[in-house]
Amino acid sequence: MSKIKKVWVIAEKESALAQLCAGGRQLGEEVAAVVLGTKEETGKAITMGADTVYWLGEFKPENRMEDYVKTVLELLKQERPDLLMVQPTKRGKLIAGRLAASMGTSVLVDAAKIKIDEKVQVTHLVYGGAAFRTEQSLTETTIVTVGAGVYTALPEDTSRQGNVISVDYLEPSNKVKLLEKKTKPSATVNLGAAKRVVGVGRGIANQEDIKIAEELAEQIGAEVGCSRPIAEGVNWLPTERYIGVSGAILKPEVYLAVGISGQVQHLVGVNQAKVIIAVNKDKAAPIFKHADYGIVGDLYKVLPLLIEKFKANK
């Protein structure tokens, strides 16, 4: 694979910055990180693979990262990197989108794969996961968002040398005023690491009944995940647990879908599972076409029986 010259990276989290720096090293000759944070954090970016750090300064609590879009935009226009990679947090998407609009291009979002063939070619899911689309930007600078797991961070190398360039802050023209920040209880689940996952869908009639799926999960040593409507809609489980094109994409050994119809947006999150098992009362549910084993039946009858059998078998 040929290489491009200049790659820039922007991330909110250090772990993401490390992955993007590693990606930058694979794709380009020079990697520059745009860092808003402490002096130590600029040094960290260099040990993680950056050659240059554009230092926006220390983060001030009354500011938001988005306030720096104008500053970064001017820098981008001056330096014209070939590629800018951004971590797709909500903030990252906003920043990338605003930069792209001003640079006259679109962000190539959620890259699953990036390849250099003269231009930067980016592959990502479209149509709810029914297809992978490969696209390229016709502008000088390509802007992409790259999620966790596409690149693996390099081991930190404290002997690496780099350049830290301080950048002057430009006052934004459309500033939004921060009134308050509330912390959001965030669930710490790492579905991605689970070897076995039980997924619950709208076939579950009440929030309380999720217990039945949890009990089955416990019996087989699985994590509980869900379809999107269970997390965003009825809000019975945290967002972090929903599986699919806009949620978690998994590769477990066993996926057991309970009361899930099997729409493409959901299935794309599990279709790399080694084994898929489905419990659904509708024989025509699409999930059965994608299952290794299935049972056409009422989950309220099937699950208790299964749980009993696993218990008896211990």
Added chain:
Amino acid sequence: MNVISCYKIVPDEQDIVVLQDRNLSLERAEWKIGQYDLNAVEVGMQIVEAVGGKVSALSVGDKQLENSKLKKGILSRGPEELFLVVDERLGNADAYLTAKALKAGIDKIGSFDLVLCGEGSGDLYSQQVGIQLGELLNVPTLNAVSKITPAGDKLVVERTLENEIEVLEVMLPAVISVTTDINQPRIPSMKNILAAGKKTVTQWGLSDLGTEGIQKPTEILSTLAPEQVDRKQIIFEGDSEEVVQKLFENIQKELL
């Protein structure tokens, strides 16, 4: 408040056919209103119901937009008026081209206080069009907004991020992209559907907006269905003890 809610029509993914060479065929697909765009329409309705004003709907795309069922569909959700920008080139547009066309439509409509977009379109889900539009209109723009409270010439909004919720004050005019759990879109009644047929629909082409020259800055190289994993498809019917036993034995085998 003068609100414009943006929606996109998309092919029903259940009708997408994967061809032998893994290309997709949309030929037989029914088109529908993007599910998450309905939240943007509903937010607009709730705001004008609270503080007065008007909601218009706006969409850009190709000829599919002219489908009268879809036009009625969006108007039955409440907007007073519908604006469409139709051009073949807008059928496979990226976020930048879409936002450019939306901006041209909005400039032609004249004034606005608030433009609303959904969390993501049903087909591309790039979550970018609202952001690009805000930037092109040179007004404040936010994504992930989960609550909006009008406050005179400003809005107070909550923005739900990964680990925190920001409460922000935004000057109008602004472009806001909302989350899917900001509301439950209303189901149109028979009366709403009948009334929708009588509302004004204005359709422009890119040349009516003086933007026939706009170009798409990205290029599609390929669109291919992922390779399917072969599945055993051993399906049992019924939920009696004996049938569940068979499923259990198979699961046991796989868990070993």
